[in-house]
Amino acid sequence: MGGLNVKEIDKEKEELLMGLKRINFNYYPKCPNPELSIGVGRHSDISTITVLLQDDIGGLYVKKHETNIWIHIPPVNGALVINIGDALQIMSNDKYKSVEHCVIANGSNNRISVPIFLHPKATSVIGPLKEVIENGEKPIYKQILYADYTNIFFSKGHDGKDTIEFAKI
Ligand SMILES: O=C(O)CCC(=O)C(=O)O
Numbered sequence: 364m365g366g367l368n369v370k371e372i373d374k375e376k377e378e379l380l381m382g383l384k385r386i387n388f389n390y391y392p393k394c395p396n397p398e399l400s401i402g403v404g405r406h407s408d409i410s411t412i413t414v415l416l417q418d419d420i421g422g423l424y425v426k427k428h429e430t431n432i433w434i435h436i437p438p439v440n441g442a443l444v445i446n447i448g449d450a451l452q453i454m455s456n457d458k459y460k461s462v463e464h465c466v467i468a469n470g471s472n473n474r475i476s477v478p479i480f481l482h483p484k485a486t487s488v489i490g491p492l493k494e495v496i497e498n499g500e501k502p503i504y505k506q507i508l509y510a511d512y513t514n515i516f517f518s519k520g521h522d523g524k525d526t527i528e529f530a531k532i
């Protein structure tokens with residue numbers, strides 16, 4: 364957080380950054396026609412950060428920022444994938460960018476992944492951190508209730524990084 368001019372993570376900051384933790388268990392059954400289906404559509408997580416454990420099957424792709432290039436994230440035994448989510452993009456006023464990603468279905472193997480999402484609390488109001496904008500930087504995002512942000516994300520299908528548009532000024 365030093366890069367965001369945040370000197371100390373006190374209790375209040377900790378709640379804002381990761382007051383809520385959610386763990387998902389994703390099971391992707393092998394698919395007879397992978398080219399006709401999607402594992403998980405293109406999206407960015409709405410978390411602050413996501414810590415993801417994947418098995419050895421593969422299929423997770425991330426989009427290189429501001430390109431149309433998709434990069435496979437090969438499973439590495441014992442390694443975790445760390446993704447930046449929308450909440451950190453908003454709080455950092457775009458200094459950190461959430462990563463767009465998707466999962467491709469697999470024709471011959473079942474796949475399991477376990478993401479741990481570190482979120483603000485539903486009752487937290489999030490926006491660019493005061494430490495980030497106190498030097499006069501123009502805020503790109505408004506202050507929004509995190510529950511509202513979550514509701515927008517879950518009220519529609521995955522479509523890239525569209526949810527973050529709702530938080531823009
Ligand atoms: O299964 C994966 O590797 C990623 C799953 C994912 O993107 C998610 O649960 O948000």
Ligand SMILES: [Fe+2]
Pocket residue numbers: 406407408464
């Ligand atoms: Fe995700």
